[in-house]
Amino acid sequence: MNGVPTKGKVVLVTGANRGIGKALAIKALELGASKVYATARDVLKLAELTAIDSDRVVALELDVTNQRQVNAAAAAAGDVEIIINNAGMGTGALLLAENVVENSKLEMEANFFGPMRMGVAFAPILKANGGGAMVNILSVAGLINFPFAPTYSCSKAAGHSLTQGQRTVMAEQNTLVCGVYPGPIDTDMTAGMAMGDKGSPEEVATSVFEGIANGEEDIFSDTFAIGFAKGLKADPKGIEKSIAAQFQTVR
Template sequence: MPGVSIKDKVVLISGSNRGIGKSFAIQALEMGAKKVYAAARDESKLAGLVEKYGDKIIPLTLDVTDQDQVTAAAAAAGDVEVLINNAGIGGGGQIIGNPDESAKRIEMNVNYFGIMKMCIAFAPILKANGGGAIVNILSVASLSNFAFAPGYSASKAAGRSLTQALRVELAKQGTLVSGVFPGPVDTDMAKDIPMDKASPDSVAIHVYEEIAKGSEDIYPDPFAVQFAANVQADFKAVEKADAAGF
């Protein structure tokens, strides 16, 4: 699939009020995007972006688990050419150690069904606008289950499988479908993880550079590159190392 440059494009980013999503919004405009639909559950949290970038930022209220809000976003943003499914959630804890199913359902609803709802709503829009790109923010945790976040890992693995399915289904309409597999990134989500972390800006810039080349699988930081190589070399060794460190 041909690459998609962010320059002069209309972009929609879910969860753009903080963390990596906010960096996706800022870096899109810094790299020449025409307009960003900045989506957030609470639109008031987008005030800083609007103040800085004026009418290049269009705020949207969007909880990706709410079908009515997803439908309304698609109705409001019919000129989108690049869809970034960034919204994500963790915190569901262990399986046996924390047998609360509801937290795992929230992870699955946001990280899997949320992406699915967004893609169903926006696929026809991307088609009408020439194909464009869908960028799903997954995680290295989708490549092998992380023992401290097993439900999150499962939901991200489901998102990875969904990304493969979308790539097949949307090839005919010329939509590039990319999965992004970050390692630890310096945001609220990873604040309690005592590891070196990539900056959210560096992740956003790397992703835009890669989709411009047509990359389908994007490892945006050194940890991610190494982790993916380890999984490819010896999947069972990665699984055992994770279990040993637990």
């Protein structure tokens, strides 16, 4: 599949009000996107972004767990060419906790059903606009179960499989479908968690747009992620065991 450069394109980012999503929206502007639909559950939290370039930033309310809002966003953004499904959350639930099913459902709603809904609503729009790209922000934690966020890992693993499936069905309409696999990144999501050197949201944003431009299907977006991908290729069971060893420190 051909790469999709950002310059001159219309981009939509979910969860654009903070963290990686905000960095993605800013990077899209820097790279010359003609318009950025910055979406968030609370549009008031997009004020800083719109202030950067009120001509090119369009703020939209979008909770990806809300089908009505997903439909409304699709109706409002009929010119979009690059969709970045970034919105996501983790509950920190542990697998043997009583509330694990409820918390896991919350993660699946945002991290799996969210991008699934977005695919249904936006695939026809991408098709009408020439193909473009759909990009799902997943995680290295979706490739191996991480013991400090096991249900989050499950939701990202489901997102990984969803991404492969969307890639297959959207290939015939010339849409590039990318999975992004960051390692630990310094955002609110990892605040207070000791995870060694965390990557920056800006580093992820740079890798994402380079990856889309180069037509990369799997984007390992930061130093940790690149090392993780190499380890996974060389010794998948070894990586599983070394990540599982962290369980001693979380229980």
